[in-house]
Amino acid sequence: MIVLMNPNQDFHNPQGVVLPTHQSRGPLIVAILMTVAFIAAASFGVWAFIGMQDNQSNLDTKIEAASEVAVQKSESAKEVEFAEREKEPFKTYSGTATFGSLSFSYPKTWSIYLEEKTSGTILDFFGHPNVIAGFAKENNFALRAQILAASYDSEVEKIQKLAEKGKVTITAFRLVNVPDALGIRAVGEIATDKQGVMILLPQRDKTFKFWTESAEFAPDFEKVAASINFIP
DSSP states (O other): OOOOOOTTSOOOOTTOOOOOOHHHHHHHHHHHHHHHHHHHHHHHHHHHHHHHHHHHHHHHHHHHHHHHHHHHHHHHHHHHHHHHHHTOSOEEEEOOGGGTOOEEEEOTTEEEEEEEOSSSEEEEEEEEESOOOOOOTTOOOSEEEEEESSOHHHHHHHHHHHHHTTSEEEEEEEOSSOTTOEEEEEEEEEETTEEEEEEEEEETTEEEEEEESOGGGHHHHHHHHHHOBOOO
């Protein structure tokens, strides 16, 4: 049997069933969305907290490492400063008037060995921190000084040959204390397997020769060079 309904007549549900409507689903959707948002926010908060803890831990590690480096640098600087202070006051070598009254200063913490003669190599001076461990060729001395009974020109010629081979660079040099004495300064491989600085100075018919056999001792050598004095 077909029942025709009047479109103007209200629909009657005799079973009392409540059919879902858009209005009834709205609060449920809102509740679900709020729950999802809460879970997402909570997850983000946990993630951010863990990340913050990791970052703080990394930051603490970096700060600790930087502090250790700073302490080590400070201690190293203090050790260097102490070592430099220990070198003072410098000791002075003073030669005889016969050979120009040569004098120069060197750190008091250095050990020295020297030989003096009346001909040939008139002065042969070795200076090195703490201990002079023999005279083997492989030992690089902090300071060498010689008075040679040889002409200045002949000694300069030897250095010029090294310069021609590209082993050293030569420049003119004058002493602070004896500005009238014009010499040369050579920097580079001043001898086989020895990188350093060498100074040659004329003194009448003799030659004064100073050098360091390692760039490590160049700062000390510069102080020695500044102290050199003699009678031209």
